[in-house]
Amino acid sequence: DRWKDALPVEPPRPGAKNPLALRVRLAGGAGDGFDLTEAGTKKGLAVHVVRDPAEVPGVARLGPDPLDPGFGLEDFAALLRGDRRRLKGVLRDQSVLAGVGNAYSDEVLHAARMSPYKLASSLTEEETARLYEALGDTLRDAVERSRGLAAGELKAEKKLGLRVHGRTGQPCPVCGDTVREVSFADSSLQYCPTCQTRGKPLADRRLSRLLK
Structure with missing residues (x-):
C-alpha cells in the first residue's frame, strides 16, 4: 500500500494499466489516507472491514507465527x-x-x-x-x-x-x-x-x- 498525507481531490481513474485497487480516505484527518495497489495481470486482492482480524477467512486459517515466543x-x-x-x-x-x-x-x-x-x-x-x-x-x-x-x-x-x-x-x-x-x-x-x-x-x- 501507499500512504499519502494528502490524497488527490480528483477521483482515481480505473483502468487495466492502473495498479490502484482501492483508495481509503480516513475520517477526521486532513485528507490523509492510503492507496492499495496490485501490480501484474493476475488480480487476487481482497479487502475486509471487520472488528476482529480473526473474522477474515484468510487470517483465521493462518498457522502459528514462527517468531511467537511460545512457538518452540x-x-x-x-x-x-x-x-x-x-x-x-x-x-x-x-x-x-x-x-x-x-x-x-x-x-x-x-x-x-x-x-x-x-x-x-x-x-x-x-x-x-x-x-x-x-x-x-x-x-x-x-x-x-x-x-x-x-x-x-x-x-x-x-x-x-x-x-x-x-x-x-x-x-x-x-x-x-x-x-x-x-x-x-x-x-x-x-x-x-x-x-x-x-x-x-x-x-x-x-x-x-x-x-x-
Missing part, C-alpha cells in the same frame, strides 16, 4: 511430522506457518543447507533443529532490517537482504556457486546446488519442455 522446536517438529510434502511447499503454506512465503522459504532452506525437494517427514532430529534455527534467524533478521522503514522502502530493503531468492545466475554469497532456479506454473524457487543439494542441479521440468 517441539511445536515445529509436530508440524513437520508425517507431512510427506517437499519442504519448500510446507514452509510456504500459510496454513502451516504464517508469514514465510515464497521468498523467505528459499532463504530459510539456503540457511539450513537443505534441498527444497527434501520431504518434511524425512528430517532427522538434528535436521529439524537446524531448520528451526534457520527459520527463526532468517525471519528475525528480516524484521530487524525492516524496522523503521516506510512502506515504500520495504520491497527494496527486502531484495537487498536476500541471498538466493530472485538471484538466479548470480554467485552464492556463501560458497560462490551459481544460484539456480526451478520454475513452476505460477512461481519459482532459487537455490544453491553446493550448499543445498550436494552439487546436483534439481530437475526443472518446465525448462526441459521448452528445450525439446
